[in-house]
Amino acid sequence: MEPATRPGIGLDHNHQLSLREFPYIIRWRDDRCKRCGKCTAVCPVKAIVPAVKGARTVTSEGPVPTPKAVRSITHVVEQVTDMERYCTGCGACTLVCPNEAIEPEYNQQNKFLHYKNKGGDGYKRGGRRNDPSISTLDRLKFTRISMLTDPALDAGRHEFRIRSLLGRIMRPEDLPLAAEGGNLVLDKKKNIFVPPVREIYPIMIGSMSVGALSPPMWEGLAMGVAYLNEVEGLPVVMASGEGGMPPRLLRSKYLKYFIIQIASGYFGWDEIIHALPHMVEDPAAIEIKYGQGAKPGDGGLLMAQKVLKLIAKIRGVPQFIDLSSPPTHQTKYSIEEAVAKMIQSMSMAWGFRVPVYPKISGTKTAKAVLNNLARNPYAAALSIDGEDGGTGAAYNVSMDKMGHPIASNIRECYLDLVKQGKQNELPLIAAGGVGKRGNLAANAAALIMLGASAVSIGKYIMQSAADCFGDEYNRCSLCNTGKCPRGITTQDPKLYRRLDSDRVAERVVEVFKAADVELRKIFAPMGRSTELPIGMSDGLSIDDKAMAERLGISYAC
Amino acid sequence: MCRLAAVTSREYISPMEPILALETMKEGHDGSGLGLTLKDLGGAFEKLKKYPVLSGICSNSGKKVLDDFMKKQGFKLKHEWNPKIKPVKDIAAHDHYFARVYDYPAAYKNKPMEEKEDLLMNTRLAVRKSGEPDESIFAFSFYPDVITLKEVGDPLQVAEFFGLDKDGLKAKIVLAQGRQNTNYAIYLYACHPFFIQGYCSMTNGENTAFVPIREFLSSRGFPGYMGYNSDSEVFTHILHYTTRQLGFPLQYYKDVITPLKATEIEKRPGAGALRLIKQSLRPLCIDGPNMIIGFTPDGACFMVHDSKKLRPGVVGGVKGKYALMSEECGVDSAVPKRDRSKDIFPMKYDMVIVSPQAEEVKVWNQLHGQA
Numbered sequence A: 001m002e003p004a005t006r007p008g009i010g011l012d013h014n015h016q017l018s019l020r021e022f023p024y025i026i027r028w029r030d031d032r033c034k035r036c037g038k039c040t041a042v043c044p045v046k047a048i049v050p051a052v053k054g055a056r057t058v059t060s061e062g063p064v065p066t067p068k069a070v071r072s073i074t075h076v077v078e079q080v081t082d083m084e085r086y087c088t089g090c091g092a093c094t095l096v097c098p099n100e101a102i103e104p105e106y107n108q109q110n111k112f113l114h115y116k117n118k119g120g121d122g123y124k125r126g127g128r129r130n131d132p133s134i135s136t137l138d139r140l141k142f143t144r145i146s147m148l149t150d151p152a153l154d155a156g157r158h159e160f161r162i163r164s165l166l167g168r169i170m171r172p173e174d175l176p177l178a179a180e181g182g183n184l185v186l187d188k189k190k191n192i193f194v195p196p197v198r199e200i201y202p203i204m205i206g207s208m209s210v211g212a213l214s215p216p217m218w219e220g221l222a223m224g225v226a227y228l229n230e231v232e233g234l235p236v237v238m239a240s241g242e243g244g245m246p247p248r249l250l251r252s253k254y255l256k257y258f259i260i261q262i263a264s265g266y267f268g269w270d271e272i273i274h275a276l277p278h279m280v281e282d283p284a285a286i287e288i289k290y291g292q293g294a295k296p297g298d299g300g301l302l303m304a305q306k307v308l309k310l311i312a313k314i315r316g317v318p319q320f321i322d323l324s325s326p327p328t329h330q331t332k333y334s335i336e337e338a339v340a341k342m343i344q345s346m347s348m349a350w351g352f353r354v355p356v357y358p359k360i361s362g363t364k365t366a367k368a369v370l371n372n373l374a375r376n377p378y379a380a381a382l383s384i385d386g387e388d389g390g391t392g393a394a395y396n397v398s399m400d401k402m403g404h405p406i407a408s409n410i411r412e413c414y415l416d417l418v419k420q421g422k423q424n425e426l427p428l429i430a431a432g433g434v435g436k437r438g439n440l441a442a443n444a445a446a447l448i449m450l451g452a453s454a455v456s457i458g459k460y461i462m463q464s465a466a467d468c469f470g471d472e473y474n475r476c477s478l479c480n481t482g483k484c485p486r487g488i489t490t491q492d493p494k495l496y497r498r499l500d501s502d503r504v505a506e507r508v509v510e511v512f513k514a515a516d517v518e519l520r521k522i523f524a525p526m527g528r529s530t531e532l533p534i535g536m537s538d539g540l541s542i543d544d545k546a547m548a549e550r551l552g553i554s555y556a557c
Numbered sequence B: 001m002c003r004l005a006a007v008t009s010r011e012y013i014s015p016m017e018p019i020l021a022l023e024t025m026k027e028g029h030d031g032s033g034l035g036l037t038l039k040d041l042g043g044a045f046e047k048l049k050k051y052p053v054l055s056g057i058c059s060n061s062g063k064k065v066l067d068d069f070m071k072k073q074g075f076k077l078k079h080e081w082n083p084k085i086k087p088v089k090d091i092a093a094h095d096h097y098f099a100r101v102y103d104y105p106a107a108y109k110n111k112p113m114e115e116k117e118d119l120l121m122n123t124r125l126a127v128r129k130s131g132e133p134d135e136s137i138f139a140f141s142f143y144p145d146v147i148t149l150k151e152v153g154d155p156l157q158v159a160e161f162f163g164l165d166k167d168g169l170k171a172k173i174v175l176a177q178g179r180q181n182t183n184y185a186i187y188l189y190a191c192h193p194f195f196i197q198g199y200c201s202m203t204n205g206e207n208t209a210f211v212p213i214r215e216f217l218s219s220r221g222f223p224g225y226m227g228y229n230s231d232s233e234v235f236t237h238i239l240h241y242t243t244r245q246l247g248f249p250l251q252y253y254k255d256v257i258t259p260l261k262a263t264e265i266e267k268r269p270g271a272g273a274l275r276l277i278k279q280s281l282r283p284l285c286i287d288g289p290n291m292i293i294g295f296t297p298d299g300a301c302f303m304v305h306d307s308k309k310l311r312p313g314v315v316g317g318v319k320g321k322y323a324l325m326s327e328e329c330g331v332d333s334a335v336p337k338r339d340r341s342k343d344i345f346p347m348k349y350d351m352v353i354v355s356p357q358a359e360e361v362k363v364w365n366q367l368h369g370q371a
């Protein structure tokens, strides 16, 4: 049937969406706009366009109405109502506007998800779970304040040792020790395998791949990490993500600050294996990725538009093809077998000198994986990535609806280890939503007190070190498209030249130094300074009884 | 802050000595309890040294349960000491206070000491468990040549209450604690000193790392690592775990509870071993501020604290008699005639060890790994 029309009026636009359905509505001020065109040029999705409008003004002068119609042509900036070019609210247009004439405004009423499924495919994006509510981590408070009998410490002057261990720690009973003149020494004769253990800073930078991140972003992070280690004495480590590492870094002495990830696509491992004989240092660890909090059950995905020359080379693939890693490691029959064999082969590749651990997405079944690892003397840790973790590309439904919150997942795993007496043997790394609201140190400390040995951050460092626009209102989230307006997650030189790697590095250093100060401000009043308060659950409270019970902590209101 | 007084001597001394020393430090405790552990017993116990002594408190009904239970286990009562109770205002007397010397069940007579120790501990735990719900029995220690006494109240009054000033009870090592009640309820099982299989310690200061330490100890699969009505009980169990269970020399207790920094470890002889010890026993780092005084089965006494302790304890005395106290006035009271300039105020790297029979005192330095 033909669309309904009325003579003289034309189409009623019933087939079009109104701006009300859109997540962000552009507020453009005619009076301020000088028509420079910068905003429409910068917009990564072409959500705004310069348009020419005809205007009809009726004026009348004198005491008697003598209407006169004046027709004129004006230039405006107009938001399009095409869902494929929805305004992401990134604010790049605001940034470039010389006159503050344009700004996106979040629209609570939007029906974005009703429409963002053109062509029968679900909405894909980058970023993390769009849930702006206060997370459990942010509800946890530190309520055990030292008073009188155990005076609080001075965060500014007291000596603090904020360090953690990454690697399989031996049971005290199994240590190869021998007494020698009243002292204990290593008993070499016992010929017992002592697993490698690294002393690290308890906040690490989680896996973000060279392909997902732009060269200046990755470089900036890497430089920041190296500086923190070499100059500031903070042993911060950073994980590579799937997709290899820059070849020069593999052969440099800085490799020891990096955790190399192997995931189901094995991207980049040809290069890594070939670099092995030339490595002058061992990496900090090897992370085997089985899952990711942002998209449980999904494999990695690097969209074709991001597979440019350098990335293709590092990953050993042709340019401009979608690189998807399968959801599981396909070469092995069962997950148990996969874990055991992968740990074994990775350990072997570095002569058992490097801790090897798996990373899984937060799940109710985490304990099953944990127990598997607890029995495997080569498993160096377990990293659990909660539902609030970020990603470069995934289906929105995976990000928003799949996964397990990290707080209770870490807690139950830790308590399970306590039950087995293995809480010190297998370090737990917690990730997913750490610093979601900017409370990096507080979130990290809370997770540590729930039982984590270390926490891992991703989105937080992108936001704080490179000003990533993304937030929990789906702002921007274009990371998958290669059009990152900040130059963080793009391989397009035109975009990434906006990002200064030196500045990123500087910010990384600032962020970690500040977090270190804040961790002291948390630990000092609780009287802790010598060892990381792993599992010090009596230090925590929450203002919800059910949560308190679930986490095995106290309720305070 | 709890006040601690320990005396180790070649000659038998009266437990009143450390209690009077506690009295001089009165400002620091609120008299919420007295705990006493005596080792190397004299008087009537001198001839019974190889027999285990069960120390505790019970009600009339508890006594019957206890008698039956011990009989059923095959323990034969050889001797019983009961304090002559002198009613004192503010102290609510329990029905019975006792230190009973038993002979081992026949099957255990020729068993190695380790097995005997396990039997004694498990028996004590069973007794404790049966009397805990209705507080009809408290069992503090069950071990040869050791007596433990505990009661709530001002230490000097408690001593009077027990008639210790008149009783001939004597020992070569006496640990006494005047309790300053902190966050935890006044409860007899929360009173120091704590004892397990020949190891004993008392502590002052609050243990900020209590929960992870308790969880670590409780998960060792060792039945004696229980209780924890006081956050200080873990110090005794760490001592037992590192020395008896893991077989570490005594000074490694310090390396476990107050581990060195990584850079410091590298300079210590045996750094390789120490690094692993620090990693594997990471949850036992105490993080203070605490001062610990204790003894080991061989009769060595020690004092150790962490770097956050604002004021160190003090060890002073003469060959044959040393006092280990939380305050110097306590040492003055216990060993007045001594060269005060030789008093030792252990610093953060120090562990003071007085050898058995108060023969000599050594300060072991953790940084250098030697005395």
Ligand code: SF4
Pocket (backbone or CB within 6 Å): A024, A026, A039, A042, A043, A044, A045, A046, A047, A048, A086, A087, A088, A089, A090, A091, A092, A093, A094, A104
């Ligand atoms: S906010 Fe971003 S997406 Fe929206 S119009 Fe401006 S530049 Fe384009």
Ligand code: SF4
Pocket (backbone or CB within 6 Å): A090, A126, A127, A462, A467, A468, A469, A470, A471, A475, A476, A477, A478, A479, A480, A483, A484, A485, A486, A487, A488, A489
């Ligand atoms: S700024 Fe870049 S990294 Fe941040 S959400 Fe947008 S596209 Fe993603």
